[in-house]
Amino acid sequence: MLPFLPIDVADPVERLEAIRQRMTGHKARGEAQAENSLLALAGRFPFAPIAWSLRLLARFPQRTVAALVTNVPGPRDRLTVRGRTVTELLPATPIAMRLRTAIAVLSYAGQLTFGITGDFDTTPDIAVLAEGIEREIRRLRQRAEIRRPSRPEVSGP
Structure with a gap:
């Protein structure tokens, strides 16, 4: 359930x-x-x-399951690969059977990234979903009076 x-x-x-x-x-x-x-x-x-x-x-029939959302706690500290800082991790969630839309929320170094996977034939308006997520997070931040922290500078050649 x-x-x-x-x-x-x-x-x-x-x-x-x-x-x-x-x-x-x-x-x-x-x-x-x-x-x-x-x-x-x-x-x-x-x-x-x-x-x-x-x-x-x-x-x-899985009429009540339209989408799946999962959160994945990622590393709290920045990672490096061969001496270079990893700036972002991108989550991806597979879709299968009747589950045609999936959203993964991944935390990394104090930031959240949303990865949306969808089947175009059944969910051609994935961009609307992404815009809705962005809008609601913006509203939540405004309502909670949280200012967005600036992204740290990434060094490297």
Whole structure:
């Protein structure tokens, strides 16, 4: 069972608090742990029966799952590769079966990056989704009176 997003809450700070409460309730009821237990159990069975089961489950309508959003905590400190600073990490989430839109939120060195993956045939307006995310984060920042920190300078040849 996935928690529903409170899209009916107009104020961005109140909406964020409602999401936090719903996710806390979801975790407290043990639903997330049950999902993890099911995945762990699947790792103990032969591949073929698991694959058949997943194919069977994929045939059931998933009308309530329109998109998936996941957050991935990344490194807090800047990384370097061969003496050069990594300026940005880009998240990518695969789509499959009836899940045709996925959003990954990755933190890295105090910044968040959103990666949106979508199937053009079923979601041709991904740009509208990206613009909506940008607009709502801007509203949240304004409402919470948070100023955007300047990006650190990156050195290198």
